[in-house]
Amino acid sequence: AQRVTQPEKLLSVFKGAPVELKCNYSYSGSPELFWYVQYSRQRLQLLLRHISRESIKGFTADLNKGETSFHLKKPFAQEEDSAMYYCALARGDYKLSFGAGTTVTVRA
């Protein structure tokens, strides 16, 4: 069975400090992983796909199959990064299994 684990429910960092959100997964097949973000009073939106290997809003995430991890990182957090972040794993037909989510607060 597939499972996505985000061990931190809350993460608080100062503006300009690095931020890393942890995500571990278990899946028997070849995983496709995503990070979604939900800003206050807004809908869930896609932040990153591991296949794209891109940087969005300064965030990057690398898939580590050996450690079954897909941690999200940003070297210098900004106040506008305060949001709820979900790691998600796509199963067959792109059905998503979500982690529990991490609430990030960036303090001035």
Place this chain on the structure above:
Amino acid sequence: GAVVSQHPSRVICKSGTSVKIECRSLDFQATTMFWYRQFPKQSLMLMATSNEGSKATYEQGVEKDKFLINHASLTLSTLTVTSAHPEDSSFYICSARVRLYPEQYFGPGTRLTVT
């Protein structure tokens, strides 16, 4: 582009009644739509997958007779909560995707309260 709307945004109904929630893709044709449920301070839980023109597939533990899903066109899927009870109170979110692309675009959600 890729906007998904839901209607209504909030609904309050009495126990025993049915309520319908609409999910529309406004500027694209969605071959697949998904319905999720989210309890307070918890993650999204996939309830069912809806493909246009075919029957929805439900996740384990989700009652198909309780949560009726219809995907009549490439831009509209509906979720009907039948004979609602207070334990059905929740935040229901839909998403949509286009064939060959993995991204899901999410609606704003519908807050259902059953009294």
